[in-house]
Amino acid sequence: MKSYSGFRFGVVAALALSGPALYGIAAFAPAANAKDPNGLEPEESDTATIEAPQAGWFYVRGGWEVDGTAIYDGKSGKMKGIVASSQLSDMAIDPAGKYYYISETIWSKGNRGTRQDMVSVYDSQTLKLVTEIPIPSRILVDERKQNFVLSADGRWGFIYSFSPAQAVNVVDLAKRKFVKTVELPGCAALIPNPGVGFSALCSDGTMATVTDPAGKAAITHGPAFFAASDDPIFENFAYDKAKNTAIFVSYTGLVYTAKMGASPEVSAPFSLQEAAGYAPAVTKPLSVAWYPGSRQPAAYNAASGELFVLMHMGEYWSHKAFGDEIWVLDVAARKVVRRLALKEPVGHIEVTQQAEPLIFVNDEKSEGMILDGRTGEELHRIETAGSGVISVASGS
Amino acid sequence: MKKFDADAVCEKLLRKQAGRTSRRSLISRLGIALVAAPVFPLLPVSRAEAAKPDRSPEAKTAFARSAQTEDDTECTYWRYCAIDGALCSCCGGGIHTCPAGSEPSPVSWVGTCINPDNGKAYLIAYRDCCGKPMCNQCLCDNTDRETQLYTPQLNNDIIWCFGTQSMQYHCSTAVLVGGAE
Numbered sequence: 001m002k003s004y005s006g007f008r009f010g011v012v013a014a015l016a017l018s019g020p021a022l023y024g025i026a027a028f029a030p031a032a033n034a035k036d037p038n039g040l041e042p043e044e045s046d047t048a049t050i051e052a053p054q055a056g057w058f059y060v061r062g063g064w065e066v067d068g069t070a071i072y073d074g075k076s077g078k079m080k081g082i083v084a085s086s087q088l089s090d091m092a093i094d095p096a097g098k099y100y101y102i103s104e105t106i107w108s109k110g111n112r113g114t115r116q117d118m119v120s121v122y123d124s125q126t127l128k129l130v131t132e133i134p135i136p137s138r139i140l141v142d143e144r145k146q147n148f149v150l151s152a153d154g155r156w157g158f159i160y161s162f163s164p165a166q167a168v169n170v171v172d173l174a175k176r177k178f179v180k181t182v183e184l185p186g187c188a189a190l191i192p193n194p195g196v197g198f199s200a201l202c203s204d205g206t207m208a209t210v211t212d213p214a215g216k217a218a219i220t221h222g223p224a225f226f227a228a229s230d231d232p233i234f235e236n237f238a239y240d241k242a243k244n245t246a247i248f249v250s251y252t253g254l255v256y257t258a259k260m261g262a263s264p265e266v267s268a269p270f271s272l273q274e275a276a277g278y279a280p281a282v283t284k285p286l287s288v289a290w291y292p293g294s295r296q297p298a299a300y301n302a303a304s305g306e307l308f309v310l311m312h313m314g315e316y317w318s319h320k321a322f323g324d325e326i327w328v329l330d331v332a333a334r335k336v337v338r339r340l341a342l343k344e345p346v347g348h349i350e351v352t353q354q355a356e357p358l359i360f361v362n363d364e365k366s367e368g369m370i371l372d373g374r375t376g377e378e379l380h381r382i383e384t385a386g387s388g389v390i391s392v393a394s395g396s
Numbered sequence: 397m398k399k400f401d402a403d404a405v406c407e408k409l410l411r412k413q414a415g416r417t418s419r420r421s422l423i424s425r426l427g428i429a430l431v432a433a434p435v436f437p438l439l440p441v442s443r444a445e446a447a448k449p450d451r452s453p454e455a456k457t458a459f460a461r462s463a464q465t466e467d468d469t470e471c472t473y474w475r476y477c478a479i480d481g482a483l484c485s486c487c488g489g490g491i492h493t494c495p496a497g498s499e500p501s502p503v504s505w506v507g508t509c510i511n512p513d514n515g516k517a518y519l520i521a522y523r524d525c526c527g528k529p530m531c532n533q534c535l536c537d538n539t540d541r542e543t544q545l546y547t548p549q550l551n552n553d554i555i556w557c558f559g560t561q562s563m564q565y566h567c568s569t570a571v572l573v574g575g576a577e
Contacts (some may be wrong), residue, residue, distance in 0.1 A: 011530050032426075064530070065530065083452050090554070107562075107563075109529070111528075111529070111562050111564040112527070112561065112564075115563070123466040139554065139556060140547070140554070140555035140557075140563060141553050141554045142553060143553060144545070144553075147545075154467065160552065162548060163558070163560055164503055164548065164556075166548065171409070186546065186547075188545035188548070189544065189545060189546060199424070199512050200546070202546050203546045203547040215445045228543065228544075228546060228547055229541070229543060229547060229550065232547070233457070233544070233548075234544065235544045235545060285454065285455060285456055285457050285461075286453075287453055295408075312478075315457070315458045316457075317457050317458070317459075317540050317541065317542070318539065319539060319542070320537055320539050331546065343461040349433065378406055
């Protein structure tokens with residue numbers, strides 16, 4: 001890069017050689033060396049670095065045709081930077097806070113040519129590419145966080161694949177190499193399962209658990225506990241690290257909790273609507289009720305044990321409708337403790353893990369809103385914040 | 397790019413099966429099946445026939461109640477009960493036709509939609525057209541019986557451009573496969 005001082009010397013030299021016709025301008029040249037009376041000093045170009053992932057930050061995907069995952073500071077509403085993420089990519093955050101991992105697919109000639117699937121590793125403070133870890137394949141779908149999850153210690157990455165056979169690719173993030181593919185027919189939505197491997201929801205209504213995924217990769221299925229075709233569970237589950245418990249919501253609003261382990265134990269479900277004082281919602285047509293829905297319908301704050309669910313009025317099979325209210329469910333008490341009305345329908349929700357949580361919601365026009373987690377008061381509004389899925393560090 | 401070759405997969409499976417099965421054992425198994433046939437329960441079939449599907453407005457989804465058969469460039473067109481994406485009918489293609497320069501995916505997700513003219517349900521294959529940028533016209537997202545990735549054939553978010561020259565999503569068609577009842 002050219003330095004400014006070199007450039008300035010060049011200008012002065014050129015002016016000095018230009019002859020009397022330029023005396024008026026040349027006379028200006030020495031003045032540039034003098035101290036500016038307004039304190040405006042010559043500058044150098046440089047590049048920012050940012051802090052390691054913070055508890056109050058939100059990560060917002062650009063959307064279907066907008067690359068990049070923007071980082072917003074929830075307190076100020078200001079952008080901290082953008083992690084380079086391509087279309088249909090998935091992001092996972094290193095629990096140690098050193099890296100952002102992007103699972104992505106690109107082609108050698110733009111929309112054609114050789115397909116390349118990889119995990120791109122970015123330094124969390126410089127946001128510069130550290131390395132790429134090639135993988136054999138991955139699913140091409142948008143709007144989900146459950147297609148790329150990490151083990152609790154950050155050693156292993158599990159990347160969901162659909163080719164169209166269903167499988168999971170296991171990556172050793174410490175050695176930065178692909179390890180193996182575990183075939184997992186009929187299952188998806190990867191759930192962390194510390195000390196075991198990972199689990200997943202299956203089309204027969206069971207939960208599959210893969211023990212030692214990088215080694216023997218033994219697959220076991222628990223008993224069927226949900227109706228995968230008639231009342232499916234949203235893949236957008238919540239996970240409580242301290243309690244090692246996953247929390248699921250079905251299309252009708254049934255809430256299940258699963259104590260993770262070698263043989264996860266799923267609780268009997270309860271109705272979200274009933275927890276708010278209504279009759280449980282049903283699958284029958286013409287039955288208008290509050291239903292959970294949208295692209296990313298639930299987020300969880302482990303400190304308070306509260307699940308934040310986007311709800312809309314409608315009929316069954318309206319599970320992608322954007323939310324008009326946030327229902328805050330105290331999961332342990334099985335009670336909806338707050339209902340936060342939204343100014344406009346939103347498609348994604350995420351909440352920070354702080355004791356005083358912040359909520360981020362966005363709509364299809366990419367407008368982002370940061371809300372107070374207790375009152376729902378709008379603290380910041382960000383135009384073109386991103387219309388895609390939202391994450392937080394150490395999030396649900 | 398590695399392509400999904402259904403022919404090769406089926407051939408491999410059949411050859412494997414043939415390799416494990418002798419002609420005599422096949423005839424023997426067929427014989428057992430024929431002898432045992434009367435014992436097979438016919439009841440579920442009879443029950444299915446007896447229980448005619450309820451096509452009253454009360455039994456129809458919100459989409460089915462307002463579906464129409466006239467205009468396939470509208471999201472309310474009856475075959476679009478579980479479509480997600482840009483309608484190829486608005487992109488220079490048609491209900492089962494990919495726009496010029498794009499290529500239909502051989503595999504797809506499916507929907508079961510009711511034709512309001514005759515009240516019958518039909519199986520619809522939502523085949524993506526691939527290899528050109530997103531058409532961005534007539535964007536629809538209908539979700540009758542649409543589920544999650546663990547039941548991929550009923551999920552409308554997946555890019556289904558398998559076995560095509562390019563996996564870039566362009567638009568979606570709604571190909572009538574046949575009656576669903």
